[in-house]
Structures are given as C-alpha cells and as structure tokens.
Amino acid sequence: MSILTAGRRRSRGDARAHVAAAHAGKGSSPLLRITFLSLRHPVQVTIAVAATMIAALLQLLIPRLLGQAIDQAENIVSVASDTAHNGLWATALTLLAVSVARGVFTLFQNYFAESVGHHVGYELRLAFYDKVQRLSYSYHDKVHSGDLITVGLLDLDGIRMFFSTGLIRVVLLTVLIGVGAWMLLSTDVLLGLLALSFVPFVAWRSSVARLGLRKIWLDLQEKLSVLTRIMEENLGGIRVVRAFSGQKHELDKFDAASAEALRLAHRRTNTRVRNTSMMTFSFFAAMGLVLWFGGNKVIAGEISVGTLASFLTFMTILQMPVRQLGLMVNSFARASTCGNRFFAFIDAPVEIEDRPGARELVITEGTLEFDGVGFTYDGASQPTLRDISFTARAGETIGIVGAPGSGKSTLAHLIPRFYDATTGSVRIDGQDVRDVTLQSLRSKVAVVQQDTFLFTTSIENNIAYGNPWAKETRIEKAAESAQLHNYIMGLPAEYDTVVGERGVSLSGGQRQRLSIARSLVLKPAVMVFDDSTAAIDAGTEHRIRSAIRRYAANRVTIIISHRLSSLLHADRILFIEDGAIIEQGTHADLLALGGRYKALHDLQTRPVEDIDALEARP
C-alpha cells in the first residue's frame, strides 16, 4: 500500500469500524444513537460547538454595540464633538470587527456541523450497504426493495441532517436565549422578562408540533412509497394493464393513493405553517410589549433610548433562530422517525451468517449430500421440503423434476445457504454447509437462477461479476461455452458494450446465457441450473450442455428443469412432489417404473427424443 493511500485510509477511518459503530447501542433511542455517531468525530464536533457558541456570543454583542452607538449619538450634542466622534468611530470599528468575526465563526459552525453530518452519513451509508448485502434471502423476500431504497435514501438523509439542523441549533438557541436572557434581565428585569416572554410559548408550541409532525411524516412517507409502487408496477406491467383495459382501474388506484398522500402533505404543510406563524406572532407580540413598556420607561427617564434599541435589536437577532425553531423541531421529528426506521433495519437479525469458528470449505472428493433435509418457510404452515436425502459425487449430473411449488428451487437454495435447512443437513465433502464460511461456500457453489439481474456495466464486467480478477480469455471462454460469444461480438462495442438498465437490453434467453457464463467463470464444485434455460431454445441449450460437459468432471451438476429433454443425460433424476422425493433413477429407469415421472412424460403428446440424433441429421 502506498503512502498516499495509507494517508487517505487514515482520514477515512476503518470502514468496518464505521459499520460496527452504526450497530452500537442497539435498541436505544435513535436520537441517542445519532448523537453517539456524531461524537465519534470529536474534533469536528468540538470546533462546530465552540464556533457556534462564539458566533452566538458575538451576535449578542451586536445589539449592545448598536445601543451604545445610539446613546452616543443621542448624547452627542452634550459632549465635545471630538470625543463624541472618537466614541462613534470606536464603536463603529468594534462593530465591524465583531461582524467579521461573527461571520467567520458562523462559517466554522456551519461547515463543521455539515461535515459531521456528512461523515455520519458516509458511515451510515456503509453500514446500510453492508447490511443489505448481509441479510439473507428470507429477509429480502419479505421486504419490498422500494422500501429499502427509501430507508437508504430518505431516512439516511434525515439522520445525516440531524447534527447540523437539530443539535447545533440547540446549542445556538441555548446560548442566544440563555446568555441573552441573563444580559437583558441584568439590565432591566421587567423589559427582560417581556422580551423573553415569547420563548416559553414557542417551546410549548414546538413540542406539540414535534409530536404531530413526526406522525404525519411517517404516514406521508408510507403513502408516498405506496404511490411509487403503484406507478412502478403500472409501468412495468403496462402490457397487462393494456390487455385488460385496466387504465381506469389503474388511475383509480393511483388517485386513491395520491389523494391520501396529498391529504397528508397538506396536513404537514398546514401544521408547519400554523406553528411557524404562531411562533412569529408571539415574538412580535413580545416586541410590542417591550416597545410600550420600554417606551414608557424612556419617557420616565428610567432607561436610555440606546438600551431600548438594544433590547429591540436583540429581539430581531432572536427572531431568526426562533423561526428556525420550527425547522429544529422538524429536524428532531424527522431524525427520530427516520432513525427509528433506519436503525430498525440496521438491527434486523441476519438469519444466515458465519457460525463462530466457521472454517473454510475444503473440497476433496467433491461430494454433495442431502441428509434428511426438511425446510419450512417463515410463517408457512406446511413444510416445503420433507426428508430429502441423496448423494451426488463429482462428475455426476442430478436432474430434479416436479410441479411448481413442489420445492425444487428451495432445494437448490439450501446448498449455498440462501436459506438454512429446518431439519437435517446439507453437506459438501462431509462438512455441514452451516459450519463453513459463507464466502468459501458460495465461491464453490454456483446457482444459475431463473431471473438474471444485469448490472449496468460492460458485458465483460457482468460475466466476470463473481470473479472480477478473471483473465479476459477465461471470460471469453465462458461466453463461448454459454453460446453467447457470437452475439457479443455482434454488439457495437463487443465485450465493452454496456448492458443493464441504462445500456443495451438483452432478451430473456440472452440473459440466461449470460447468467450461465457468469457461473462458468468461477470454478464451482457444485453447479445448479435452477430452471435457468427456460428461455433458451433447445438446440442452443444442447450446445451449451455439450460445451460445459467437458468441464463437468470435477463437479456435481444439478439441473432443475421442466423440460424433460434437459434431463435426458442426467445420471439420476429426482421426482419431487409436495416437497418429498417420490421417485428416482435414470430417465430409462423412471420410464420403466411407470410411475409419476412416466405419467408426466406421457402428458406430452409426443415423447421427447434424443436431440443428438436429430442434430446429427444433415
């Protein structure tokens, strides 16, 4: 590691430590946790807080100086003009100096407060990303990806802003009101009390508002994500919508969700506006009182005009933070709502992770073993798999057939521990998959899934997704075996062509072939095709199978397919019904058995013949 990167690393801190910090304080109040995270940047927090206090104190000096200047101006007639002029100059210059200093300290206050927020935001982003990747399939099955994105975008922002818009304002207001109150009260008790009379009212309103706004915020976010989902599904499923002339139905759905959200948005605005207006009014009312009683005091000669002016100026200075009190309240409400959701996500239990003392998976023979495996999905009343036992040796191909929902895919998902078996165990070379590290396990088990996710990057990077270090020749080899190479060479930038959401779109069959190529780049000990050739025509599939059979000698291949022709070459076919293996054997065995497999086979009008023979035809 170069010195440069080392330096960069140091300022950035250890990413893992950041993630751990975000997990600290599990179960405690979100505001406390955010504060704790902010305090992990003591230098910046100290500068921000100190600068805030100094800026506030300097700001309090300004009314004093202005009052002094006014008194000087009023008394100017009664003193010698030179002295008066000197006094004015001195006050003016002090005022200028104080203004400049206040500006500089405000800069420090704002910058460092934001910096703390951005650092916390950065750390939480890491924690969030890490958590997303760690949570097992069962979590992602339950939670809508749009909701997760909301947590990672909006909720995280709400937390990030808390330090600069919430906590720092507390410091600012405390100093302004506290020291200001002391200054005012020590000058004139009655006027001081009047000048501050709006503060308790504002405090009361803001606490009331905080409760109300918090709830509205939460509800509004929820309604907005419903609206987003409706729009996304409509656009994604536009053909279904059109096919059923469902436009009106969809608009109704949209309108209902939209009206709900709009109602809440109005309520949020109205609550906010009512509060800020009332707060401002209470401020002005207090100012009027100061003007009346203070004016009378001036008339009575008890105080000078300058003192009164400084009271009024002080109130003007307070007006801004008082208005901001509404924002501060908002910030607290938002941070606690967002924090609740965000930390609930961070605290979600990871169902599948390395057991303490998990070892690396060691491949010796390359034998896969299911031993009395049963599996029940969370919340399901019926088990999806019951007592599945079979052994597959390296070089063997196992075919799995069954009705939809019979548990075929679930079976495949237990091997790389996307889910954990409820009973029994899955073993690779005698090692229970739950006793080895996830990383070593998943690098040895490749599942080619039904749905292929394309990342917005070059097709080369997509193929090398599981092993970004792979040599180019290896990537090409994989693409060739998956019968994708020729297609790629026809693309505008060949292997550098960007695919995915913002790039070239691939057909279902091309996606599946890419998915196969992805797995081929790795060197798995177990390779599972989870109905992953459904969109590929049989001829191409056949070519893919012949191409990869060459490399299959050292691995277990599992083919889950509805297409019986895909399974013809399997060494053994397992027929699954209601989560249990009810028949097994070779294609010929099972046909001879005359059971369910045979029945399934006969359901087709014509038997499927060996494609080899057909392909061999001229």
Next chain:
Amino acid sequence: MSTAGLDEDPRIADPDDQHPPRATVGSAHIEEEVFGKAYDPRTVRRIWAFVHPYRLRIYLSVFAVLVFTATQLAIPLIIGYAIDTGMAAGGDATDLAWAVLAFAAMVSLNFIASWVQEKQVGNVAENVLFDMRRAMFKRLQEVSLSFMDKTEVGRLMSRLQGDVNSMQEFLETSVVSIGDLVLLFGIVTVLLSLDWGLGLLTLATMPALFVVRIFWLPPAKRAFWAAHETNSATNGAMAEGINGVRTIQNLDRQKVNFHLYDDKAWGNLKTQLTGSRYAQVMVPIVDTLTGISMATVIVVGGSLVLNGGLQVGVVVAFLFYIQRFFDPIRSLTMQYSIMQRAMTSGRRITEVLDVPVTIADRPGAIALTRDMDGSVDFDDVVFGYNPKYPVLKNVSFHVNPGETVALIGPTGSGKTSAMALVHRFYDVQSGAVRVGGHDVRDVAQESLGQQVAMVLQEPFLFTGTVAENIRYNKAGATLEDVIAAATAVGAHEFITRLPDGYDTVLEQRGSNLSLGQRQLLSFARALVADAKILVLDEATANIDSYTERQIQKALETLLDGRTGLVIAHRLATIRGADRIIVLQNGELIEQGNHDQLMERKGLYARLYTMNYASFDDIPDDLINAVAAEKSGT
C-alpha cells in the same frame, strides 16, 4: 482453442487486493443539462397551465406576500417613529400609544399575511405537484405501446418523482421570491427617502456583493453540481446493491462491492464538503459587508445627528433595515439555481406530456358488447414496428365465433404481433383487423379490452392479495368467481396452501411464487375477465409439463363458448385447435386442421414429423433449413 480453458484455477489475482481490475458498482452517470436557462417562456407557460386552476389562491398569496413585505418594511419605521416622537423624556405617552397600536396592527397583519401566504403557497404547490404527476401518469396510460416498449421504466419514474419534486421547490419559493424582490426594492426606497445621502452610502456595499458573487458563482455551481452528481451516483450504486442482492450473494461479491461502494461514498463525502465550503464562504463576506454598512451608519449618521441633520430614530431604523438587507439578496441568488433546475425538470415533464397519443378512440367509437358475435378478421393486414420492415405482410384470415385457432410459426414469424393487433396495441399500416365485424379502430378501446381477454407469455402480478390479482379490474367479480376461476385453472390447490390463502399478499410482484404459479394466476385473471374472445400467448417456457396439463384441461373450459386465438407451442394445444394457421416471416403460409396440414406436407408437416414436443424446442437453424428447403421446392 486458447490454452485458458475453464478448468484452471480462476483466481489469478491476490484475493486480498480489494480493487479488482474490472469491477464497478452502480453505473457511470449520464451528464444532464445543468447550466440551462433560468427562464424558458414555453416551459413556464406549460407550468402555468397547471397553476391556472389555483390562480385565485396564487393571486391571494401574492397579495399576502405584498402585505407581509409592507409590514416588514413598516415595523422598523414605526419603531423609529416611536423613539423619535413618542419617547421625549418626561413627555406624555399618547404618541407612544399610537405607535404601539400601529405596531400591533402591523404585527397582526404580518401574522395573517404570512399564515395565508405560506399555507396557500404550500398547498397549491402540493396540488400542482400531484396534478402534474397525475397528468403524466394518465398520459402514460394512453400513449402507444411502441413508446412504452422503447422507454425504460426507471427513466419515467425519475420524471414522475424527481422532476416533479424539483418543481415543488420552485413553486414554493417563487412566490416568496416575489416578496424578497419587493422587500429589496422597498428597503432601498425607504433608506433613500429617509436620508438620501446616508442611504446611498449604506447601499455602496451592494455592488461589492455583486462583484464577489460574480467570481464566486461559476466555481460554486460546479462544486454544487459535482456534489449532486456524486450523490446520485452513490445512491444509484446503493439501489443496484438492493435490487441485485440475490445475484451479489450468489456470486459472493459482497466484499468487493463493499470496498467499491466505500470509495464511491467517500468520494461523495469529499464533493459534499467542497460544496459546503463554497456555500459557507459567503457567510463571512455578507457579514463583513453588513458590518461595514452598520459602521458607516454609525459614524456618518452619528455626525449628522450632531449637526442636527438627522434624528436618532432614523439611525435606529437604518440599523434595523441593514440587518434585513442581505437576506433577500441571498435567497434571490439561490432562487436562480432553483429556477434553472425547475426549467430543466419542466422541460422533461412536458416531454412526457407531449408524447403523442397515436392510438385513441375515434369520435363516436362503438362500444363492443357481450352480444357481438365474437368473430375475428384479419383483412390484408400489413404491420411493422418500423414501417420499412413489416413483420406482417398482407395477412388475411377469418376466425369464426367460438372457434379455436392455433397460431404457429418460428420465432419472428409475426405471431405475437398479430395477437397484439387484435387488442389494438398497435395500429395496422394497411388493411384492417375486425372484431365482431367492427374495425378495431372504430371501437372504444375500453370495451375492446373487456371483450378480448389476453394472457401474455410473461406473467405479471401486482402487489396485493391473490384475490385482488385474479379479480384485477373486474370490480364486480365476487370471491366465489375468483375461487371458481382459480379452481378451473388448477391454481386453487396451491393458493389454499399459501399462508393466508386468497388473502395472501404477493410481495414484489409475486416473487414469493414460482414462475409457474404466477402463470396460473394470470390464467385465472383472464378467466375472471370473462371475455368473448380469448387471446393467449402460450407460455410453455414458464410452466412445467405437469402444470401444463392442468392448463390444457382448463383451456378447454375456458375456450368453451369463446373464440380462441392461441399462440401455441405445445403440440397438444395445436392438435386440440379447430384450425391451425402457420406464419412464417410475416406471411400466412398454411392453414387448416391437423389432418389437412399433414396432408399438404408443408412446413407444418415437416416440423411435426421432427418429433419435437414443442415447436419451441426446434433449434432455429433447423427451422431455417426446412423453410429454405420448402421455399426452394
């Protein structure tokens, strides 16, 4: 053959090297228009059209803003007056009382005006925002499928969400900006009229601020833009991490991705801080200028008081105004960037609104009813997505009421397009498609949809319960109807095994179901729709043969009493059809029942004798060979 087979160990690099050569997370950003015009009359007109229904409330708020600004201006004047006239030492308090009363009146006005203005502006902005979103959404329901085919959902969503939100910011701030502008001019006027000379001296700092801002603005904008860009790139990477999480775990990319994301997030932090520095550097500059102005007022104003040329109250008023003076300037410069953003968003919103609706009901379109005969005619139909390359060439056929016709042919023969035309997803280039004897272009689309049910090859489910998905827009369907339909397609059994049966909520478009199960639900949905004509793109790909059989049976029930047009892949379906139509390269080459076609010994007979269970299973090259051979003879 290259020496690098797939047998050698794939890990050729140090696995601890956390920055692999070719890995990325998230996509590279696409440069968007930033430094665009802040005012584009065309876009503004379009935006105004949305504001127009609420114009009275907008006028009201503009009025309220003016009142609010006037009170803001008046309050220091009243204070100044109170000091100069009402507080003569030892005098009486009548003038002071008047001043305080005036103050109270101003404050009340200020309170009402600010409440009215903020509430109205906020609510109108929200209304307009929701209206815009609805208008876009509605338009997207009407535009042709060819537009939707070409457009990414993500791009549309960013218009429906992001662009609409940046319009809200603009709408909320623009009325306030009017107030700011008035306040600025008001302060200048008041200062100059209170004391011409002192006013000019005080305002002398203003050009300095402008000069500073001219130098500050270009780099600051670049910094803000960079911050915006890295932020959306980081968010994009996060969204990708969420959407692709299964693949990421499957391929064990978590560690690599975490480090790449860390780099992205850290880069984002850096640009955010740079942006923040640019934003904050203006604070001390403005404060210094304020300080200079106040110092000037004290020294010069003080001297004027000494010479008797000025009253103390005026000096107090000046000091009050100066503290207010820079606020509107600051928010006005901010408004400029908001306007730029809004114009860009506005243009993008209007782009969506302006997508032409090429397929619309003709005036006086006929409503198809249940008692139409259910026939389908293709009359010399020519159609192509690109008019230069027609995918259907002069296709003519007639489907009798109640007849089941299987449409077959190799990939790209035009089967799917022909089906889409029955539903008028697209319009023909020439010729006509008739349903129940009416040209589909003369029929109200909604009624067409009610009489022509469609099952697409790709099942698509909505978030909601199983029952809701089966019922879809057939609001009148009872739970019994839903159950009956599910039973008919053989879905009832697995539905009752779901945790909440028919009330089970399907997550994420039914990702908790297998593809086959999803397909069965989409069948049930078509059955509930109870249309006269059923158009079905048989989905052998997604349903295993086992389920397939149940559907074969269900299809018979389903097609009973209905006209059926089936893009068939399975020989079982094909043989069960009353008639088979064979398409190739967009031309109808053969039709008849199975026996007739076998007799003809054409493409169908050749393919049939090849012994494939499904026409889809026939390799493309083989079909081409047969076709070539056939056209040769």
